[in-house]
Amino acid sequence: MTKNAFVVLVGFDEKEQSGETLRAAFDQAHEQPNSRVHVVRMLSELPGALAAAVEHPHAAWREMVDCAAREAHLVLDRQVKARFEEWQKEHQHTKIESVEVHASFTEPADGIVGLADQLDADLVVLGTHGHGRLHRLLFGCTSERVIRHTDRRVLVHQGDAQSP
16 A cells, blocks of 8 residues: 555644744655644643542543643644644645644653554654753653654754744
8 A cells, every 4th residue: 555645743742842843844744745743742740630639549430641641732733723724824835735633641752653654644743852961861852852753854943943
């Protein structure tokens, strides 16, 4: 079976630089015919409702996780649609066929690598938050872990380093 679409997977989080990374992913997808962009947000922290469930062992865990994931998906969908509409104003004749969002409770690097494989992504676009060498040495970073664990092409986008 031949693959018809050029698939771009982009990691997204609440950091300001993610908007620039998303634009970079749209730009990459725009260069290819029949492209599809998948935006993923891996939720590595428990929201308040799940943290509260730890204290109430009779709570329906699966239902709470599903509810939190649905809410995160809706929020992500609104954010991504707004940014895509903004990007489209500058690119009237885009080759991007679709933009889809994904959100789940998974360790970010593992989740991104797994989703890239599942989607058979041609390109993974990730942002970097400009942490110093010591921070990366001690804690690592998602983009470095993804690069080490995937055979997919990875574009690491570093936006303008503007500090408030």
